[in-house]
Amino acid sequence: RAKILGRARYELFNSNMYANALAKLQLETDLRRAIERSELRVYYQPIVSLTSGFILGFEALLRWEHPERGLLSPADFIPIAEETGLIFSIGKWVLNEACSQMQTWRTSYPSNSLNKISVNLSLKQFYQPDLIEQIGQILESTGLNADSLALDITESVIVENGDHVITALSELREMGVQLSIDDFGTGYSSLGRLYNFPISLLKIDRSFISSINTKSRDLEIVEILVTLAHKLGVDVLAEGIETKEQLVLLRKLNCEYGQGHFFSVPLNSSAAEALIKANPQW
Numbered sequence: 001r002a003k004i005l006g007r008a009r010y011e012l013f014n015s016n017m018y019a020n021a022l023a024k025l026q027l028e029t030d031l032r033r034a035i036e037r038s039e040l041r042v043y044y045q046p047i048v049s050l051t052s053g054f055i056l057g058f059e060a061l062l063r064w065e066h067p068e069r070g071l072l073s074p075a076d077f078i079p080i081a082e083e084t085g086l087i088f089s090i091g092k093w094v095l096n097e098a099c100s101q102m103q104t105w106r107t108s109y110p111s112n113s114l115n116k117i118s119v120n121l122s123l124k125q126f127y128q129p130d131l132i133e134q135i136g137q138i139l140e141s142t143g144l145n146a147d148s149l150a151l152d153i154t155e156s157v158i159v160e161n162g163d164h165v166i167t168a169l170s171e172l173r174e175m176g177v178q179l180s181i182d183d184f185g186t187g188y189s190s191l192g193r194l195y196n197f198p199i200s201l202l203k204i205d206r207s208f209i210s211s212i213n214t215k216s217r218d219l220e221i222v223e224i225l226v227t228l229a230h231k232l233g234v235d236v237l238a239e240g241i242e243t244k245e246q247l248v249l250l251r252k253l254n255c256e257y258g259q260g261h262f263f264s265v266p267l268n269s270s271a272a273e274a275l276i277k278a279n280p281q282w
């Protein structure tokens, strides 16, 4: 009896593994064609200055308009892109798209305070020997100023000891490109390491922001993170602001920038442009 059960379980496990592998392979095949078929889209979420209340830039967030599965989020396909190395071409495409879009908006709406585009970079992208050259070329061909480009890196990039990562980060800073630590508070970077990195912005993770108005402990954590950043001479951005109450608290804490559904969800480029035209003040 046990033997039969054991065997049945073994086969079930096996067929699940098979189905998973097949689904993954399908996704990879589709993703390989996604760029050529122009199925990738960059969405834009406004970055708001909490001091002036105006939009001063956008974060570029990748989406995939899959012909059968609809609009896919990065979580659905970035891991596969990283595993297969497709992240190299996808990452380059996002950088080019986002920089060229921002430069177009800057020239079309010169009186707005727009001067920042933030683009997410995978740790994997730092393994490309020509990353710096790529970014330099994109800035040159789009005409965007280096200091208008901010790269979002996670604490995993900081923790990574590789010389090539440290060299790449310093070269980017020398070019004038800004570096931001994304999802700050959720990773494992030591303060000593942070102190030694040429960072210009800390982005406090949404998980702390979402409960600052309900849990005094989280409000205290955010207060400590803001103080820490300011001691390091670095500005702070709060991710995932969803309510007016959260915004009021963050302003009291002297947090410089904010993003979140309270201001706007990520928008396609024409909806983002309509928002730029309206030039709202929060």
Ligand code: C2E
Pocket (backbone or CB within 6 Å): 045, 060, 061, 062, 073, 074, 075, 078, 091, 094, 120, 121, 122, 152, 182, 183, 206, 239, 240, 241, 242, 259, 260, 261, 262, 266
């Ligand atoms: P992230 O860089 O931390 O981006 C913020 C995420 O929070 C976005 O999810 C955004 O849609 C979401 N968000 C913003 N405001 C709110 C809010 O008020 N409430 C809630 N519930 N969510 C909010 P998204 O677009 O699904 O992206 C997830 C992650 O995927 C990003 O996190 C980033 O790490 C990664 N990612 C996005 N685009 C790219 C890309 O082009 N390249 C790479 N390597 N990673 C990317």
Ligand code: MG
Pocket (backbone or CB within 6 Å): 059, 120, 152, 182
């Ligand atoms: Mg980000």
Ligand code: MG
Pocket (backbone or CB within 6 Å): 182, 183, 203, 205, 206, 239
């Ligand atoms: Mg984040």
